[in-house]
Amino acid sequence: MVSKLYIDLDSTLVINPLETYVRPRLYSRVSRLLGISEEELSRLLGSYHLKFASAGDIRSYDWDYLLEEILRDHGIDKSVLDDLSFENLLREGCSNTVVLDDAPMVLQRLKDRGYRLVLATNGLWKYQECVLKESGLLPYFHSVITPDKAGCLKSSRRFYEYDGDLNDSASVGDNLVFDIYYPKSYGMVTILVKRPWNVGSRYAEAIGINPNDIRPDYVVTDLRSLPELLEKI
Numbered sequence: 001m002v003s004k005l006y007i008d009l010d011s012t013l014v015i016n017p018l019e020t021y022v023r024p025r026l027y028s029r030v031s032r033l034l035g036i037s038e039e040e041l042s043r044l045l046g047s048y049h050l051k052f053a054s055a056g057d058i059r060s061y062d063w064d065y066l067l068e069e070i071l072r073d074h075g076i077d078k079s080v081l082d083d084l085s086f087e088n089l090l091r092e093g094c095s096n097t098v099v100l101d102d103a104p105m106v107l108q109r110l111k112d113r114g115y116r117l118v119l120a121t122n123g124l125w126k127y128q129e130c131v132l133k134e135s136g137l138l139p140y141f142h143s144v145i146t147p148d149k150a151g152c153l154k155s156s157r158r159f160y161e162y163d164g165d166l167n168d169s170a171s172v173g174d175n176l177v178f179d180i181y182y183p184k185s186y187g188m189v190t191i192l193v194k195r196p197w198n199v200g201s202r203y204a205e206a207i208g209i210n211p212n213d214i215r216p217d218y219v220v221t222d223l224r225s226l227p228e229l230l231e232k233i
């Protein structure tokens with residue numbers, strides 16, 4: 001029987017404006033500073049991100065750190081950015097957070113049924129704080145784990161143990177690697193929230209796993225199916 005749920009944030013409960021608001025604005029301005037295309041900048045950030053993520057380094061999700069690394073590698077001082085940063089743009093555009101699948105209703109129902117709800121995100125607190133507050137989801141959680149709190153990513157057992165032992169725990173999320181592959185290897189029940197977009201395969205490839213070999217225990221396509229599913233587990 002499952003009694004504790006580790007639930008992912010981005011693309012599971014919300015669409016984070018980091019993707020929809022921040023990246024387009026930041027890429028357009030920074031690519032001009034660097035004299036490269038927006039696609040090239042996006043590709044560069046992606047490759048720095050994956051390099052750090054596959055090493056389990058929490059700086060993989062510190063987008064401002066990665067951006068400064070790219071500038072440094074291009075021989076450009078970070079002062080050119082002035083106050084332009086992922087963090088500042090996210091704060092500016094945080095009201096663009098979109099809540100998915102009636103998430104507050106689903107979380108309330110799970111809470112009423114006695115599950116311990118743990119928000120488990122690879123996003124750093126400096127980025128996720130406004131998203132959690134803007135979405136109104138924060139009060140539903142008994143605890144929140146971010147890499148900067150736990151000192152590791154969701155690839156590490158220690159991340160989950162930040163909220164105690166893993167007995168009767170399930171991981172719920174859209175990322176095949178971080179929400180399914182690793183939690184499953186730690187003995188947790190895994191529930192994939194299958195979204196139309198696929199974010200797992202590039203992480204799987206980065207750590208040398210065939211994404212087709214990753215098998216979640218259960219799959220839902222809408223959060224509203226979760227309470228009923230959990231009753232049966």
Ligand SMILES: [Mg+2]
Nearest residue numbers: 008010011174
């Ligand atoms: Mg996610």
